[in-house]
Amino acid sequence: MTASLSSLLWAFWYILPAYVANGSPVLLGGGPPIDGGRNWRDGRRILGDGKTWRGFFGGLACGTLTGVVQYFLTPGFYGDLRTAALLAFLLALGALLGDLIGSFLKRRANLPRGAPAIGLDQLGFLIAALALAYPVKTLSSGQIIFLLVVSPFIHWGANYFAYRMGWKSVPW
Ligand code: CTP
Numbered sequence: 402m403t404a405s406l407s408s409l410l411w412a413f414w415y416i417l418p419a420y421v422a423n424g425s426p427v428l429l430g431g432g433p434p435i436d437g438g439r440n441w442r443d444g445r446r447i448l449g450d451g452k453t454w455r456g457f458f459g460g461l462a463c464g465t466l467t468g469v470v471q472y473f474l475t476p477g478f479y480g481d482l483r484t485a486a487l488l489a490f491l492l493a494l495g496a497l498l499g500d501l502i503g504s505f506l507k508r509r510a511n512l513p514r515g516a517p518a519i520g521l522d523q524l525g526f527l528i529a530a531l532a533l534a535y536p537v538k539t540l541s542s543g544q545i546i547f548l549l550v551v552s553p554f555i556h557w558g559a560n561y562f563a564y565r566m567g568w569k570s571v572p573w
């Protein structure tokens with residue numbers, strides 16, 4: 402029981418850079434959109450105004466930095482600083498790219514910026530983060546299933562909190 406509880410806590414510790422990369426653009430984002438305001442061939446925006454360069458690179462930096470701090474707190478979990486930083490970079494990059502893919506699919510489905518897409522919004526970033534980080538360090542299948550189950554609730558909770566703080570205009 403204690404062993405499995407600790408393995409679930411390690412799963413959170415592992416995925417933290419992806420959560421940070423996914424959440425920090427809410428505060429850091431703004432400015433020019435990644436798609437440059439351009440439309441796809443269906444006449445709708447490629448990604449939309451909710452996906453900005455500042456959010457992307459801010460999220461990448463915060464996510465990677467999170468991994469560096471984590472290394473100094475629990476060096477044994479990563480082996481060396483280079484591995485920790487690379488793992489966090491890949492988790493952050495995956496989270497941000499997964500989020501962009503989600504927005505691309507939402508625009509193709511004619512959903513406006515900010516519209517909820519249940520499943521895609523909560524899991525797209527997570528699945529892409531797990532996939533990109535896989536070659537460096539991965540989790541057991543039980544830990545991955547645990548993250549897939551709990552992350553939507555954390556995502557909803559974090560977004561509701563950001564909404565209540567006035568950082569976001571919608572609670573999802
Ligand atoms: N954000 C950003 N750049 C990113 C990702 C997010 O600037 N690459 C910021 C935007 O201000 C965005 C907010 O973080 O509105 C919340 O992100 P998210 O919910 O993913 O974007 P949505 O506005 O809901 O847009 P979409 O419908 O495309 O998901």
Ligand code: MG
Pocket residue numbers: 515516517522573
């Ligand atoms: Mg959203």
